[in-house]
Amino acid sequence: MTRDAQAPTYGSSVTKVEPFGVDHIPDSERHGKPSSQFFVWFAAGLNFPVILLGFSAAWFGLSFPVAVCAIVAGAGVGSLLMAVMSKMGVRLGVPQQIQARGPLGFFGNFLPVAYINVFSGVGWAAVTVILGGKAFAELTHLPFWLCAALLTAIELIVAVYGYNMINYLQRALTYVLTPLFVLITVVAVVRGGSLFAANPHAGGYIGAAGGSITLGGWFLAFLVAWAPFASDYSRYLPDTPQVARRTAWYTGLGNFATICWLGVLGVIVGGSASSTDTITALHELAGPFAVPALIAVGLSALAQNFLNVYGGAISVQTLKVPVTRSQAVAAICVLAYVISLWGASGVEDKFKVFLNLTAYFIAPFATVLLLDFYLGGRNDPRRIAELYDRSRILDWGFVAWAGGVAASVPFWQSTLYTGPFSVAFPGAGDLSMFVAAAAGAVLYLLTYRLKPLRRRATGSPVQAPAQRPDRTTDLADHT
DSSP, X not given: OOGGGSOOSSTTOSSSOOOOSSSOOOGGGOOOOTTHHHHHHHHHHSSHHHHHHHHHHHHHTOOHHHHHHHHHHHHHHHHHHHHHHHHHHHHHOSOHHHHTHHHHOTTTTHHHIIIIIIIHHHHHHHHHHHHHHHHHHHHHOOOHHHHHHHHHHHHHHHHHHOHHHHHHHHHHHHHHHHHHHHHHHHHHHHHHOOOOOOOTTSTTOOOHHHHHHHHHHXXXXXXXXXXXXXXXXXXXXXXXXXXXXXXXHHHHHHHHHHHHHHHHHHHHHHHHOSOSXXXXXXXXXXXXXXXXXXXXXXXXHHHHHHHHHHHHHHHHHHTTOSOOHHHHHHHHHHHHHHHHHHSSTTHHHHHHHHHHHHHHHHHHHHHHHHHHHHTSXXXXXXXXXXXXXXXXXXXXXXXXHHHHXXXXXXXXXXXXXXXXXXXXXXXXXXXXXXXXXXHHHHHHHHHTTSOOSBOOOOSSOOOOOOSOOSOSOOGGGGO
């Protein structure tokens, strides 16, 4: 009997700590239904940062219809990306971070994963703790640091238990949060909703075209930021064509529904609020329904941060840092909490800067992974062993990723740095992410048939990993 044919050691148990880290998930451990991905991503999208982004429509001076169209377009493209990358997890049974070793090389993958996945996981966790902690502090009148600490402790425990616990709680949170956000939506529309017109005198007005491109790009960037983690939550599903197809549909639908819904809600809140602080604005607008509104915002922080912390921990292990997944979870939670104490003031501006700086780097990364999966033959499970082969030091996908990032620099729009194109043509909006993806695609297509950039001589061929408990080692340590 092969190890893949053995009885599962983890299976569908919610109360067991997940024993796998960055390993390939064997057939004996494949379980679950594609519909689980709807709940994972629907709950993750029921989050206040999405409302925060929609809040910006009024600052850009966009009319209500233009803002809604921009949100739908950005959410549509981002949801399609998430759908495809979630499908990749079903096929390959490994995290998205490990998949990137294919086109970039074993060590070429280190830099993008360190920035895109680890930095992004910690940063997003901090942003979400700030918003959730503020909501609970406003609700309970407890100090922010205590509310943030309690949220972080819950996230740590759940992320340590891992995949099955996260799937279970995301489903539960979907049922709890949905009626709360429906209430917020109804109250917002009744108490302050308006189909407002364009405002050329708004502080951020750069024209309807530039404003809608930037606003829609932010919603796309929100989902692009999830892309390096998409397969992390689908890799346990059975590898069949039907499961893969349905997983893509459920993932796309779960993302699209909540991003559009809460994005438009943010437009409504931003157009009728008197405060520039989003939590305060929501409190004012909700009026007598402020308590359930703030509860929704606080609980929604958990739905997003379960994924941020878990995905970030897997990313740390991808970098071969000598820690277990549980230790990586603890480190990320501590870092996120410390950052949340520093960034609690002015979170809206910090959030948008962070969103931009992650999207500029993630867009070409996701592009290279997608092209390698469909054009580079990476969708063949027989090549999974290559992802754990240390002799594949550096490959051309790294050049495509780095070139995509470099090409986008003149187009950057950020308070940290604004590129020369954006300075000269501010009305064009933020095109950085689109340029990065396009440049990365071109470079990949020009190089993917070439021999690896750097390869080390190796002995016996690497075998695909099977069932093994969570350890800091992976397949390459057995060669």
